[in-house]
Amino acid sequence: MSNNIVIFGGDSHPELVNRICENLDIKPSQVELGKFANGETSISVRSSVREKDVYVIQSGCGHVNDTFMQLLILISACKSASASRVTAVMPYLCYSRQPDIPYTAKGAPLVSKPRNSLSSTSKTNDENTTTNQSKILHNGVLQSTNTVNRPGSEFPFKSLDNAIRSSIQMEQPVPVREPKLAKTSSMSRIPVIPDGRISRGANNDAEELFNAQNSGYKLWVVQAGTLIANLLTTAGADHVITMDLHDRQFPGFFTVPVDNLYCKPMAQNYIQHFIPGYKDAVIVSPDAGGAKRATAIADALELSVAIIHKEKRSQLPKGPPDATLTSGVSLSSKPLISHNSVDDTINSNSNQVPVLSANGVATEFANSNAKSSKYIQTTMLVGDVRNKVCILIDDLIDTSYTITRAAQLLKDQGATKIYALATHGIFSGDALDRIKLSPIDKIIVSNTIPQERTIKKLGKHRVGIIDVSLVFAEAIRRIHNGESISMLFEYGF
Numbered sequence: 002m003s004n005n006i007v008i009f010g011g012d013s014h015p016e017l018v019n020r021i022c023e024n025l026d027i028k029p030s031q032v033e034l035g036k037f038a039n040g041e042t043s044i045s046v047r048s049s050v051r052e053k054d055v056y057v058i059q060s061g062c063g064h065v066n067d068t069f070m071q072l073l074i075l076i077s078a079c080k081s082a083s084a085s086r087v088t089a090v091m092p093y094l095c096y097s098r099q100p101d102i103p104y105t106a107k108g109a110p111l112v113s114k115p116r117n118s119l120s121s122t123s124k125t126n127d128e129n130t131t132t133n134q135s136k137i138l139h140n141g142v143l144q145s146t147n148t149v150n151r152p153g154s155e156f157p158f159k160s161l162d163n164a165i166r167s168s169i170q171m172e173q174p175v176p177v178r179e180p181k182l183a184k185t186s187s188m189s190r191i192p193v194i195p196d197g198r199i200s201r202g203a204n205n206d207a208e209e210l211f212n213a214q215n216s217g218y219k220l221w222v223v224q225a226g227t228l229i230a231n232l233l234t235t236a237g238a239d240h241v242i243t244m245d246l247h248d249r250q251f252p253g254f255f256t257v258p259v260d261n262l263y264c265k266p267m268a269q270n271y272i273q274h275f276i277p278g279y280k281d282a283v284i285v286s287p288d289a290g291g292a293k294r295a296t297a298i299a300d301a302l303e304l305s306v307a308i309i310h311k312e313k314r315s316q317l318p319k320g321p322p323d324a325t326l327t328s329g330v331s332l333s334s335k336p337l338i339s340h341n342s343v344d345d346t347i348n349s350n351s352n353q354v355p356v357l358s359a360n361g362v363a364t365e366f367a368n369s370n371a372k373s374s375k376y377i378q379t380t381m382l383v384g385d386v387r388n389k390v391c392i393l394i395d396d397l398i399d400t401s402y403t404i405t406r407a408a409q410l411l412k413d414q415g416a417t418k419i420y421a422l423a424t425h426g427i428f429s430g431d432a433l434d435r436i437k438l439s440p441i442d443k444i445i446v447s448n449t450i451p452q453e454r455t456i457k458k459l460g461k462h463r464v465g466i467i468d469v470s471l472v473f474a475e476a477i478r479r480i481h482n483g484e485s486i487s488m489l490f491e492y493g494f
Contacts, residue, residue: 005052005053005054005481006025006027006053006054006055006056006477006481007030007048007050007053007054007055007056007079007084008021008022008025008027008029008030008055008056008057008058008477009029009030009032009046009048009055009056009057009058009075009079010022010029010032010057010058010059011034011057011058011059011060011068011071011072011075012034012068012071013059013060013061013062013063013068013071013451014058014059014060014062014092014448014449014450014451016448016451017058017060017092017448017449017451017469017470017473018058020468020470020474021058021090021470021473021474021477023470024470024471024474024475025474025477025478030046030047030048030050031046031047031048032044032045032046032047032048032075033045033047034071042067042070042071042074044071044074044075044078046075046078046079046082049082050079050082050083050084051082051083051084052083052084052085053084053085054084054085054086054088054481055079055084055086055087055088056087056088056090056477057072057075057076057079057087057088057089057090058090058092058473059071059072059075059089059090059091060091060092060093060449060450061091061093061094061095061096061097062093062095062427062450062451063451065095065096068095069095069096069229069232072089072091072233072236073232073233073236074236076089076233076236076237076238077236077237079237080236080237081237086239086240087237087238087239087240088238088239088240088241088242088477088480089233089238089240089241089242090242090243090473090477091241091242091243092243092244092447092449092450092469092473093243093244093397093425093427093449093450094229094241094243094246094251095229096225096226096228096229097226097229097243097246097247097248097251098247098248098397226248226251226254227254229254230254230255230256233255233257234255234256234257238257239257240257240258240259240260240480241255241257241258241259241260242259242260242262242473242476242477242480243259243260243261243262244261244262244263244264244424244447244449244469244472244473245261245262245263245264245396245397245424245425246261247396247397249261260476260480260486262469262472262473262476262486262489262490263489263490264424264447264467264469265294265297265298265301266489266491266492267447267467267468267469267472268298268394268422268424268445268467269298269301269302271422271445271465271467272298272302272392272422273302275465276390276392276420278390279302279304279390279392280304281389281390282304282389282390282391282392283304283305283306283307283384283385283386283389283390283391283392283416284296284298284299284302284304284305284306284307284392284394285306285307285308285309285384285386285391285392285393285394285407285411286306286307286308286309286393286394286395287309287393287394287395287403287404287406287407288309288310288311288395288403288407289308289310289311291394291395291396292308294394294395294396295308295394298394305384305385306384307382307383307384307385307386307391308382308383308384309380309381309382309383309407309410310380310381310383311379311380311381311403312379312380312381380406380410382410382411382414386411386414386415386416387414387415387416388415388416388417389415389416389417390416390417390418390419390420391411391416391418391419391420392420392421392422393407393408393411393419393420393421393422393441394422394423395421395422395423396423396424396425397423397424397425397426397427398421398423398425398426398427398428398432398444398446399427399428399429399432400429400430400432401428401432401433401435401436401439402435404421404423404436404439404441405435405436405439405441408421408439408440408441409439409440411440412440418442419440419441419442420441420442420443420444420445421436421441421443421444421445422444422445422446423444423445423446424446424447424449425446425447425449425450426444426446426447426450426452426455427450428454428455433454433455433458433459434458436459437458437459442463443462443463443464443465444459444463444464444465445464445465445466445467446464446465446466446467447466447467447468447469448466448467448468448469448470449469452464452466472489475489476489
């Protein structure tokens, strides 16, 4: 490599930094990382970066906010020291996945208090507007009468018109929405908390749910993508290298080039060399959002594909209040009505009843004898997995609720062995405990995030690691030499 390249590494993943530098046949430059007594980040650059091509490697894991602030300060320090170009290498880009609405730790959307109906509000505003208009006209008539009776008044009608206009400008009526345009409670898809906990009969509950399902204030969540992009560019980053972004549109937040490398070629190589009997395996997507990713790998390996579709909805989407929820499967003659949380029902594996319908679609419902919920989750498996080896494909595993539920459904449908393959293994909270108790035989993740805790918790026999240091080293070499990196997107390295 040229002497004009400098590589700094943060403290989030020093092993990956050393591996990348070994593949590039250079040594990481010296930098002192620490904190002051009050918790502020302290950084001292011990190598000259003047007019050099600098690469700062920092994965968005561990204490995310501290590591990201450390990255920003290190980039700014290099830019202030007259570096010709600074590239932020983030194998896992933090804050790149944000939900549209707030979710609990168990994956269920947070609920909000319902507000008053807009129709009643419109009625109140209509009454207030009518009163204000009457008051204005009344004042105008009184003023015009005084003007007409006043001696020497030459333009009584003009004075009347001015008086009415002056009064209207002082008290303008509030625009009222027409009743036919009033928003009904069933138009919102955000769940709500009922006003009271009054015990009522099942028919009343069904009618209330039928008439006012999913109503309430639409929650607003700040999307941090633009902020993160602005912070990196403001700190001085001229280029960003990352891998398998959760949202393919995320590079659009940046005003600098973003190279989103893919783990797909390395995942295909791992399946071919380390999964016995992969030619008869089935590639499975744990949710509808990852169907394209799973299909691409299945097409490349010439394997069949299956998709798990989850739908969380009200228990009475259609029909009269006393209707039962049926999707070709007869569960119970009682209406599916309750007041408890959906997670109390879904998390109990002993109460889940998978049913295989005639069209080959496996449907999983919560047992009607378990704790019922206002919102029911329907899980459908599209594809045949009986007596097959299943390989679950996802971009990241965080709380592991999605991957473990998918594995349980596959096991119930007759899968012989289950592998879970993901690019980023975050494993926050008690995710590893859930995976340990799940029917997943082996979990495969890349080393974009340190996996020492995963191996210690699950054991070496149950964890597979995909090394991505070669791909990042080759990307750095090609970018430094001004070469194309498009080959890495398709073939890896």
